[in-house]
Amino acid sequence: MQSVSVITLGVTDLARSRHFYGEGFGWSPVFENHEIIFYQLNGIVLGTFLNAALDEDMQRRGSEGNAAFALAHNVADREAVAPLIERLADAGGTLLRAADAPPHGGLRGYVADPDGHAWEIAWNPGFTMDGEGNVLFGT
C-alpha cells in the first residue's frame, strides 16, 4: 500500500510549538501530554514530540533541529512489520531499531532510507486505518 500514516516532528518546547500550530495554522490537538501533541490531519496524524523522546524512540542520536522528524508507514497486521523492515534494509535502507513493542502497545521498528530519512514501520492497534491507508487517531 502506498501510504504514510504519521509525520512526527521533533520539538524543543511543546508550548512554543503548540502556539505556532494553534495560532498559525489554527489547528487543534486531538491528544496531548507532557511530551507529545497529536493533530488529526487529512487521513494522517501529525505528532510534535520532544526531541529527546523522539531520539529515544528512533534509537538515533543527534537528530535535533531540522533533522528531528520521522515518517510512519502503518501496516494492518503485527506479522507484516518485521518482513517489511527486512525488505527495506535489503533495498538500501539502514536499520535503526529492530521491531519491538512500544509502551503504548503494538509493534514497531525504524529504518532510515538511503538519505537518512527515518521511517517507522508500525502495527498500531490504537489507530484506525482504512483500506486506502488513511489513519485516524483512536479506535
Add this chain to the structure above:
Amino acid sequence: MQSVSVITLGVTDLARSRHFYGEGFGWSPVFENHEIIFYQLNGIVLGTFLNAALDEDMQRRGSEGNAAFALAHNVADREAVAPLIERLADAGGTLLRAADAPPHGGLRGYVADPDGHAWEIAWNPGFTMDGEGNVLFGT
C-alpha cells in the same frame, strides 16, 4: 483546514532513492524527471527531490541529509497563500521565502516552524484537492 498535502524528502541520488522506495516499499512513481520523483500516497503526495534543487526551492542552505525535507500545506485559492504565511510568521515561524510563482505555476512560499521544520504554503492548480485537504497529483 487541518491538512498536509506534500512531503518532500531531499535526496542525493535519485536512482538510489528510487530503488529503496520501489524495491523496499514496492511503490511506483506517478511522475519522474531528472530532479524529482513523485509518489501518490493516501491523499497526499510524496516527493523525492535532489538536495540542491530543494534547497533552491526553499531558499535555505545546508539542509542536506536528514534535514532535507519539507512539508506542504496546500490552500484552495491564490489569495490564501500570503495571509497564511504572515499568520505563521506572527505565530513564531521564520519566513524562508515570501510567496512567489514557481516554474510549474501557482503560488508558494516557505515558513519554518519554531523548530526549523519547513512548511511550504502553496496554491497549486496542478494538484486536485478535495474538501478534506486530500490531494491528488494531477488535475
